[in-house]
Amino acid sequence: MSDLTYLTALQLRDAIAAGEASAEQAACAHLDRIGRLNPTLGAFLDVWEAPAIAQARAIDARRAAGRPIGPLGGVPVALKDNLCTRHGATTCGSKMLADFHAPYDAHVVERIAAADGVILGKTNMDEFAMGSSTEHSAVGRTVNPWATHCVPGGSSGGSAVAVAARLAPVALGSDTGGSIRQPGSFCGVVALKPTYGRVSRYGLVAFASSLDQIGPFGRTVADAAWLLRAVAGRDPRDSTSVDAPVPDYLATLDQPIEGLRVGIVREFFGEGLDSQVKSAVDVALSALQGRGAKLVEVSLPHATRYAIAAYYIVATAEASSNLARYDGVHYGHRAASPADCLDVYLSSRAEALGEEVKRRIMLGTYALSSGYYDAYYLRALKVRRLIRNDFDAAFKQVDVVAGPTSPTTAFALGARSDDPLAMYLCDVYTTACNLAGLPGINVPCGFDDAGKPIGLQMMAQAFEEEKLLRAARMYEQTADWSARAPAL
Amino acid sequence: MTDAATQSAALDVRLVVGLEIHVQLATATKMFCRCKLEFGAPPNTRVCPVCLGMPGSLPVMNRRAFELAVRTAMALDCTVARFTKWDRKSYYYPDLPKNYQISQYDLPLGSAGRLTIPSADGTKDIRVRRAHLEEDAGKLLHEGAGATSQVDLNRTGTPLLEIVTEPDLSSPQEVGDFGRELRRLVRHLGVSEANMQMGQMRLEPNINLVIRKDGAEYRTPIVECKNLNSFRHVEAAVEYEAKRQLAEWQKTGVTIETGSKSTRGWDPDRGVTFLQREKEEAHDYRYFPDPDLAPVVMDDAWLADIRATVCERPIARRARYVAELGLDAADADQIVEERANADLFEAAATALPGGKGARRLAKLLLSEGNKRANERGGLLADLPIAAGRWAEVVALLEGSKISATAAGTVIDELLTRDDAPEAIARAKGLIQTSDAADLAPLIEAVLADNPKAVADAAGPKGAKALGPLIGQVIKKSGGSANPKVVQELLKQKLGL
Numbered sequence: 001m002s003d004l005t006y007l008t009a010l011q012l013r014d015a016i017a018a019g020e021a022s023a024e025q026a027a028c029a030h031l032d033r034i035g036r037l038n039p040t041l042g043a044f045l046d047v048w049e050a051p052a053i054a055q056a057r058a059i060d061a062r063r064a065a066g067r068p069i070g071p072l073g074g075v076p077v078a079l080k081d082n083l084c085t086r087h088g089a090t091t092c093g094s095k096m097l098a099d100f101h102a103p104y105d106a107h108v109v110e111r112i113a114a115a116d117g118v119i120l121g122k123t124n125m126d127e128f129a130m131g132s133s134t135e136h137s138a139v140g141r142t143v144n145p146w147a148t149h150c151v152p153g154g155s156s157g158g159s160a161v162a163v164a165a166r167l168a169p170v171a172l173g174s175d176t177g178g179s180i181r182q183p184g185s186f187c188g189v190v191a192l193k194p195t196y197g198r199v200s201r202y203g204l205v206a207f208a209s210s211l212d213q214i215g216p217f218g219r220t221v222a223d224a225a226w227l228l229r230a231v232a233g234r235d236p237r238d239s240t241s242v243d244a245p246v247p248d249y250l251a252t253l254d255q256p257i258e259g260l261r262v263g264i265v266r267e268f269f270g271e272g273l274d275s276q277v278k279s280a281v282d283v284a285l286s287a288l289q290g291r292g293a294k295l296v297e298v299s300l301p302h303a304t305r306y307a308i309a310a311y312y313i314v315a316t317a318e319a320s321s322n323l324a325r326y327d328g329v330h331y332g333h334r335a336a337s338p339a340d341c342l343d344v345y346l347s348s349r350a351e352a353l354g355e356e357v358k359r360r361i362m363l364g365t366y367a368l369s370s371g372y373y374d375a376y377y378l379r380a381l382k383v384r385r386l387i388r389n390d391f392d393a394a395f396k397q398v399d400v401v402a403g404p405t406s407p408t409t410a411f412a413l414g415a416r417s418d419d420p421l422a423m424y425l426c427d428v429y430t431t432a433c434n435l436a437g438l439p440g441i442n443v444p445c446g447f448d449d450a451g452k453p454i455g456l457q458m459m460a461q462a463f464e465e466e467k468l469l470r471a472a473r474m475y476e477q478t479a480d481w482s483a484r485a486p487a488l
Numbered sequence: 489m490t491d492a493a494t495q496s497a498a499l500d501v502r503l504v505v506g507l508e509i510h511v512q513l514a515t516a517t518k519m520f521c522r523c524k525l526e527f528g529a530p531p532n533t534r535v536c537p538v539c540l541g542m543p544g545s546l547p548v549m550n551r552r553a554f555e556l557a558v559r560t561a562m563a564l565d566c567t568v569a570r571f572t573k574w575d576r577k578s579y580y581y582p583d584l585p586k587n588y589q590i591s592q593y594d595l596p597l598g599s600a601g602r603l604t605i606p607s608a609d610g611t612k613d614i615r616v617r618r619a620h621l622e623e624d625a626g627k628l629l630h631e632g633a634g635a636t637s638q639v640d641l642n643r644t645g646t647p648l649l650e651i652v653t654e655p656d657l658s659s660p661q662e663v664g665d666f667g668r669e670l671r672r673l674v675r676h677l678g679v680s681e682a683n684m685q686m687g688q689m690r691l692e693p694n695i696n697l698v699i700r701k702d703g704a705e706y707r708t709p710i711v712e713c714k715n716l717n718s719f720r721h722v723e724a725a726v727e728y729e730a731k732r733q734l735a736e737w738q739k740t741g742v743t744i745e746t747g748s749k750s751t752r753g754w755d756p757d758r759g760v761t762f763l764q765r766e767k768e769e770a771h772d773y774r775y776f777p778d779p780d781l782a783p784v785v786m787d788d789a790w791l792a793d794i795r796a797t798v799c800e801r802p803i804a805r806r807a808r809y810v811a812e813l814g815l816d817a818a819d820a821d822q823i824v825e826e827r828a829n830a831d832l833f834e835a836a837a838t839a840l841p842g843g844k845g846a847r848r849l850a851k852l853l854l855s856e857g858n859k860r861a862n863e864r865g866g867l868l869a870d871l872p873i874a875a876g877r878w879a880e881v882v883a884l885l886e887g888s889k890i891s892a893t894a895a896g897t898v899i900d901e902l903l904t905r906d907d908a909p910e911a912i913a914r915a916k917g918l919i920q921t922s923d924a925a926d927l928a929p930l931i932e933a934v935l936a937d938n939p940k941a942v943a944d945a946a947g948p949k950g951a952k953a954l955g956p957l958i959g960q961v962i963k964k965s966g967g968s969a970n971p972k973v974v975q976e977l978l979k980q981k982l983g984l
C-alpha cells in the first residue's frame with residue numbers, strides 16, 4: 001500500500017470503497033503527517049485527533065455492517081478556523097475568539113459530517129480573514145511548503161498549505177477578495193471560489209457578508225469539484241443562498257468544451273505583473289488553445305483600476321458592522337478590569353483585535369459615517385455595478401475569462417508586513433470576482449525559478465461552476481502540475 | 489401656578505405633540521430567528537445563536553411579521569412600498585448583542601398614512617409619517633445591590649412596528665385618544681395584543697409649545713418622554729410638560745433654536761417628568777443596507793392577500809353602530825373596544841327579527857352579558873351563548889314576552905345549556921301576559937278591592953299613584969302580567 005497521503009481525494013475515496021484502505025488508516029496517515037510537519041508548517045491550529053479517529057472508525061464500522069456511506073466516503077477534510085464547529089474552538093485567527101467555542105456547527109460542517117468526510121481539524125488564517133499572507137493571524141504562524149521562508153498567501157493560508165503539503169487531501173476555505181484563490185496560487189493547489197449564494201454562509205464567521213463565500217481546495221480540479229458538490233446548495237438559514245440545482249460536476253468534468261472561448265483580460269497583464277508569472281500564464285493559455293480553445297482579448301476596464309478601491313470600501317464597511325459584536329459583553333475576550341461599561345468595549349477591543357483588523361474597522365466606520373457615506377460607500381456600490389457590467393459584456397463574447405491569479409509568487413515572510421497598500425495589491429486580480437459575485441478558480445500553471453508555484457485564474461458567469469471546472473480540467477490535462485509535491 | 493396663569497393670559501400657547509409608537513407584533517416567533525416569544529420566561533431561555541448575535545449566525549426574515557406590519561400600514565392608509573430593504577442601525581449598548589439593530593431606514597414599508605381618532609367635534613385625522621419594522625433589543629436587569637448589571641436577551645429580536653406621526657396632536661386628551669384608537673385598531677386587526685404593561689405598546693411623545701407673544705412666535709425645545717406604560721401616564725406627562733415648558737420658557741427664554749432636544753422620564757409616583765439625557769447626542773447610526781437579508785419585493789397577489797385581511801376600522805364600526813343601528817355613542821364605544829365583542833354584537837344584530845332591537849341588544853350585552861363575563865374573567869364573546877340566542881332573548885324583550893328580570897334568568901339558564909330562550913322562559917313560567925282580555929278580570933278585581941288607591945289615582949297624584957295597583961295586578965297574575973300593559977289598561981279604566 002502506497003502512502004495514503006499521496007493519493008488524491010478521489011483515489012482515497014475509491015481505495016476505501018474497495019476495501020484497500022480503511023477510513024481510519026486514511027485519517028491516521030494524515031494525522032501522522034500533520035504530527036510530523038505541522039510544527040514547521042503551522043497549517044493547523046487545532047488537530048482533531050481523537051474525534052477524527054472516532055469518526056473514521058464509525059464509518060468503517062458502518063461499511064463493515066454493509067450500511068451505506070456518504071459521498072465523501074471517509075476521506076479526511078480540513079476546515080478553515082472561521083467555520084463554526086461544536087468541537088473545539090473557532091478562533092478566526094484572533095485573540096478575541098481564542099477561547100470561543102461555538103454552540104453550533106456551520107452548515108458546511110454539518111454537510112461534511114453528513115457526507116462522511118472525516119474532519120482533521122481547523123486551519124490557520126489571517127485574523128477575521130483580513131489579509132493576504134496569513135501573517136495577520138494572532139494565534140499561529142504558517143509558512144509556504146514550497147519555500148518555508150515565504151508566506152502561504154491568505155487569508156485561507158492554513159487550508160492551502162494543508163492540501164499542498166498533503167496534510168489533508170482537501171480543505172475548505174473562505175474567499176472575500178481572493179482568500180481562497182490567492183493562497184491556492186501561492187501554494188500550487190486548485191482553489192475555487194463559488195458563485196455568491198452557491199454555498200450557505202451559515203456558520204461562517206462574517207468578514208464582509210456580501211462578498212464572503214466558502215469554497216474548496218484540492219490538488220486536482222476533480223477533488224475540488226467533488227468537495228464543492230458536497231457542500232453546495234440552498235440552506236434556508238442563509239437568505240442569500242440560492243435555490244439553484246447543484247449538478248454532478250464530476251459527471252461532465254472530463255468532457256472538453258467544444259469551441260471553448262477564453263477571454264484574455266487585457267487589464268490583468270499590465271504593470272505590476274511579475275514576468276515569470278506572465279510567461280507561465282501565457283504558456284498555459286497557449287496550451288488551452290492547443291486543446292481547441294479560442295482565445296479572445298476582452299476588456300474589464302473597471303475590474304482592476306477601481307476594483308481594489310471599491311473592494312476595500314465595501315469590505316471594510318461591512319466588516320466594521322460585522323465585527324461590532326466583538327465587544328467583550330456576551331462572549332470572546334473581555335478586558336480584565338474595565339473602569340466602566342464603555343471601557344468594557346474600548347479595552348476589550350483594544351486588547352484583542354490586531355492592527356490590520358483595527359485598520360479595516362476604522363476605514364469602514366469612516367466610509368459609513370454621515371457626510372462620507374455618499375462619497376465612499378455609495379460610490380463603491382456604483383463601481384460594483386460597473387464591474388458587473390464589464391463582466392456581463394465580456395461574457396457575451398466568451399465562456400470564461402482568464403489571467404493570472406496573483407501578480408507575483410509567494411513573497412518572503414515579513415516582506416510586506418509594514419506596507420498595507422502593497423499587501424492589498426495582492427488582491428488586484430481577485431477582488432473583481434467577489435464584487436461581481438462570480439465563480440473563480442485558481443489552477444496551478446507552473447513554477448518560478450525559485451520553485452514557487454504560479455496560478456492561472458479563470459472566472460465564469462454566476463452559477464456556471466460546471467463550465468468553469470470543465471475549462472480548468474481542460475488545462476489541467478495539458479500539464480499535470482499536481483504530480484509535483486513540495487520537498488518536506 | 490396662579491402667577492403663570494395670569495402671565496399666560498396674554499399669551500397664545502399652542503401644544504404640539506408628535507408620537508413615536510412601538511407595537512409588538514403578535515407572532516409566535518421572533519423577527520429573524522425561530523425562538524418563541526414568551527413574556528416572563530426565565531432570563532435567557534428564549535435565545536439561539538441568531539438572536540444572541542453569535543459569530544457566523546444569520547438572520548432570516550419572519551414573513552408573518554412582515555405581513556402583520558403591512559396589514560397595519562394598510563389600515564393606517566399608508567402608501568405601502570412594493571420594494572423595501574433592511575438596514576443596520578449601529579450603536580453600542582449591552583442589550584444589543586450585534587451592536588446594530590436591523591431596521592428599515594430610507595424605505596419604510598409604510599408612509600404618508602393617517603389615523604382617524606374621535607374628537608370633541610366628531611373626528612380628527614392625525615397624519616402618520618411612516619411605519620417600519622425592526623427588531624427589539626434585550627433588557628438590562630439592575631437588580632441587587634452589586635455594581636453589576638445583567639442582560640436578559642429573551643426579548644431580543646422581537647418584531648416591533650414603529651409608527652411615527654406628524655406633530656398633529658394638540659392636547660393631552662388627543663394624545664390619549666390617539667393611543668387608545670391605535671390600540672383598538674391593532675387589536676381589531678389581530679396584529680398585536682398591545683398590552684402596555686407588558687411593553688407590547690410603547691408611546692413616546694415628542695412635546696413642545698408654540699407661543700405667540702406681541703406678534704412674535706417662539707417654539708420651546710422638543711422633549712421626548714419615555715417610560716410611559718399607560719395612557720393615563722401619557723396624558724399626565726404631556727399635561728405636565730406643557731406647564732413645565734411654559735414656565736421654563738418664561739424663566740429662561742430658551743427656544744428650539746437656542747436650546748436642544750432632551751429626553752425626560754416620567755415619574756408616576758410624583759407626577760413629574762425628570763431629565764434623562766440633557767442633549768440629544770449627535771448620533772451617527774451609520775445606517776447601511778444589511779447584506780445578510782434580501783430586499784422584500786411585494787407583488788400584486790401578495791399585496792391583495794394582505795389587503796383582504798384588513799378589517800373595518802373600529803372607528804368606522806362605531807360610527808356605523810350609532811348611525812345605522814341607533815346605538816348610544818357610549819354603548820358603541822364599549823361594544824367596539826374588543827373586536828370579538830363587536831363581532832358577536834354584529835352577528836346577533838343580523839339575527840334580530842326584522843332587524844329591530846339593536847339598541848336593546850347592545851344594552852343587554854353590556855349589562856347582563858358583561859356582568860357574567862366579568863364574573864367568569866373573560867370577554868363577553870367568550871360566554872357560551874351563541875349570537876343567535878342573544879338575538880332571540882332580545883326578540884322576547886322586544887315583543888314584551890318577558891321582563892328584563894326574566895331575561896337575566898333566561899341568560900343564566902343559557903349559560904348552562906343551549907336551548908331556545910322562549911322555551912326556557914315558558915318552562916320557567918316567565919312569559920308575560922299582555923292580552924287585555926286575559927288581564928281585564930284581574931284588573932276589575934283589584935280595583936274593587938282597593939278603593940283607597942283608586943281614589944288616590946283620581947286625586948292630584950294622578951297616574952303616579954298607579955304603582956300599588958299595578959303591583960296588585962301582577963301579584964294576582966302570579967307574576968306573569970306585563971307591567972306596561974297593566975299600566976295602560978288601568979289608565980284606560982280610570983280615564984287618566
Ligand SMILES: [Zn+2]
Binds near residue numbers: 535645
Ligand atoms: Zn433566537
